[in-house]
Amino acid sequence: MCGVVGLLLADSESHTEVSHLLFESLFYLQHRGQDACGIATCAKGRIYQSKGNGMAAKVFQDGARLVDLPGYMGIAHLRYPTAGSSSSAESQPFYCNSPYGICLAHNGNLINAPELHKYLDEEAHRHVNTDSDSELMLNIFANALNETGKARVNVEDIFRSLTQMYQKCQGAWAATAMIAGFGILAFRDSHGIRPLLIGTRPSATIKGAKDYMIASESIALRQLGFKDFRDILPGEAVFIQKGGKAEFKQVVPMKSYTPDIFEPDSVSDSISIHKSRQNMGLRLADKIRETLGDEGVRGIDVIIPVPETSNTAAAVVSERLKIPLSNAFIKNRYVFRTFILPGQKLRQKSVRRKLSAIESEFKGRTVCLVDDSIVRGTTSKEIVSMAREAGAVKVYFASCAPPLVYPHIYGIDLASPHEMIAHEKFYERVLGFQVANIEYNQTREDIAQIIGADDLIYQDLDDLKQACAEASPNGGVKEFEVGVFCGKYQTAVPEGYFDHLHEIRHKNRANPGGEVPRGALTGSSNPVNGPGANKPFTLEVPANPLSKNADPAASASVSSAPRTPEHREDISIHNFASENQ
Ligand SMILES: O=P(O)(O)OC[C@H]1O[C@H](OP(=O)(O)OP(=O)(O)O)[C@H](O)[C@@H]1O
Ligand SMILES: NC(=O)CC[C@H](N)C(=O)O
């Protein structure tokens, strides 16, 4: 998923508040990405940044490192890789010095990365230092800005360059960017696949002026006191200049308004996620009755949610079917989300560590477990066996989402289709070899058998879409990006992309440890392990000129001022020789 944030305070003399607000916003959006995070701020025309692998509290040492990030504006990012590798070099925001000094934080995925890379190399002559698609996007935009030939650009130039960038990049994005000394930019793909909202609050120091904040989810805006928020529309961009003047522009026409149905956020595109989960519960309850019949439903003693995303839907299922609800799985609050952990083994282990069953709620009973989705089946398989170990006599499993069988290509690294439990090739993966002359069409019964359930109930796709559309109060959003369920995507997919994807995933499966590395989507390998990998070197970065003990003569455009040796990762640039060098 990834989380992006942008913030500009009207008072450009303010130097400490922005980094603190950005840091806080990362906590509200932490569920969007746990692999890496970063903040870039700007003060007196200079960009300061700090980033690295890990969650916000760790990377910023519980806030101690914020002193290195002065400024009245900034952007922030939480990463969950979908392209490139998990290397700290690919943590965001990305920075490029030419032209003007630009930083970018990107949520989404570009599906024509190889083509963009070729263009940047052969025509734009810009160096791309990592395998990240986001770095490509930054450079495509920077190159378009550069082509204006101007020493100082205006807002129109920025929007025009963005239009050019939209014409070159394919895929999905919601991004925030910062131009040194000038302002903050935010923009969203022409289908609105990835979410982005903007809000304001009155400036605390300048009468009548406004502070602006942009974020992936409304929760970050609301919690930090930003109001009047609205969605940035598909194909729309906003530039907020120093002083707090915002200009909006439709940089390309809106092609559709189809947010990704996998977005878990609080409120986006006017859709209340709480309401959509309630709607899902209603329809799922009917589907359970349709599948099991009245007799089957009467046999269920208790409805049990798989914490925590399915809690709301399960409560509605319980109410609708008039079966008691029990929160019989207790979540260990110190174990984080399993689904976005890199590596299958890690995920499996973590399900058991994350949840524990209250035996008395299961013993001798027929239980119906409710979860929001089944992807690889890691969670459902473990959960079903935990329910049996706790004494359940019969276990039904109900999923709020239909079976997933196609790749997600827009910024959610769900799984390769062959890893998905509902995919017909699942058996081949499990067995490790191709099975000739046998048609494996993964039926509901097959899947129930694999996860060990007595029966399995999937929500229908139309019901899922309807549940979400009905949660959009003015009927504003009717359609969604649902390619993972049906194979129909909102954008054209470059020819050969899926074969390429499959090949890369297949190659990756051969890796020691059997782990599917993150981000096979662009087909790039982690340069650290790649054939041309060189030893990384570290740039020495002078002290932050605005921090108290700094030597004013020593400063750098991109300053990180590391405090301890382990945080030098922030400023290391990997000097990877390319294969043909
Ligand atoms: O079939 P799988 O590959 O296991 O994936 C599906 C699971 O992943 C998600 O949960 P996640 O672990 O992200 O945590 P959460 O529900 O607590 O947010 C989702 O809610 C399912 O439980
Ligand atoms: N999940 C995302 O939105 C990922 C953003 C970007 N493609 C990356 O891998 O860093």
Ligand SMILES: [Mg+2]
């Ligand atoms: Mg879950």
